Amino acid sequence: MKVIALILAALAGTATAADCGPDKLNTSRTITLKREGAAYGANQNAVLPLAKGEVVLTFDDGPSFENTPAVLKALSDQCAKATFFMVGQNIAQQPELARRVVREGHSAGIHSDTHAHLASFTVEQQLEDLKRSRAAYKAAFGVETPAYRFPFLEETPALLDALKQANITVASIDLGITDWLPDDTTAILAQRLSENLDKAGSGIILMHDANGPTAKALPTLLQVLKDKGYKVVHLEWQ
Numbered sequence: 001m002k003v004i005a006l007i008l009a010a011l012a013g014t015a016t017a018a019d020c021g022p023d024k025l026n027t028s029r030t031i032t033l034k035r036e037g038a039a040y041g042a043n044q045n046a047v048l049p050l051a052k053g054e055v056v057l058t059f060d061d062g063p064s065f066e067n068t069p070a071v072l073k074a075l076s077d078q079c080a081k082a083t084f085f086m087v088g089q090n091i092a093q094q095p096e097l098a099r100r101v102v103r104e105g106h107s108a109g110i111h112s113d114t115h116a117h118l119a120s121f122t123v124e125q126q127l128e129d130l131k132r133s134r135a136a137y138k139a140a141f142g143v144e145t146p147a148y149r150f151p152f153l154e155e156t157p158a159l160l161d162a163l164k165q166a167n168i169t170v171a172s173i174d175l176g177i178t179d180w181l182p183d184d185t186t187a188i189l190a191q192r193l194s195e196n197l198d199k200a201g202s203g204i205i206l207m208h209d210a211n212g213p214t215a216k217a218l219p220t221l222l223q224v225l226k227d228k229g230y231k232v233v234h235l236e237w238q
């Protein structure tokens, strides 16, 4: 029976409970948020109720055929759960990969349909982008998205209003690691994460599963969290 469980776990790419010992980063607790028009992330909104030393891992811009699988592997290896803010067009292109993210125990929200600077759009265009990204999410997952992150964190009044009416939580960030510069090495990203953690002390961390340097660096980044004694909090929605 144990052998079968191990084989199934290996096929699913997820660590078994037995593998998730104290040597792993792990997920310390889950916060279940209501499906409501709230907005979190101290960068521009209310602070999530996190204790000092607690962090929420978030990954934007995927799913990416090239890079998301490596991110999933690194998270699975450390038994850490995250939230992925997916671009609608990417979900439509990679629905199976999008579903795999959720199957492995992570949460998923949307991050616009085309990752445009929405503030430069007319209100109609903004609402159309939201409609398309929600439809892509629903087509892949069979349910409405519970959460939204603005591309470039550029919130617009029209979309804030529409999201509130649709009971979709706006998820901003508390800290990032500026992980979109093509020349970034694992050492640079790890250093940036360490410094920004020291400054913030806790919070929602923004990273990008669609970016190669981030995917490559993630095992090291998770080790930085573990070495510094941070605890991973997983976000779920009712």
Ligand SMILES: [Zn+2]
Binding pocket: 060, 061, 111, 115, 151, 152
């Ligand atoms: Zn983005």
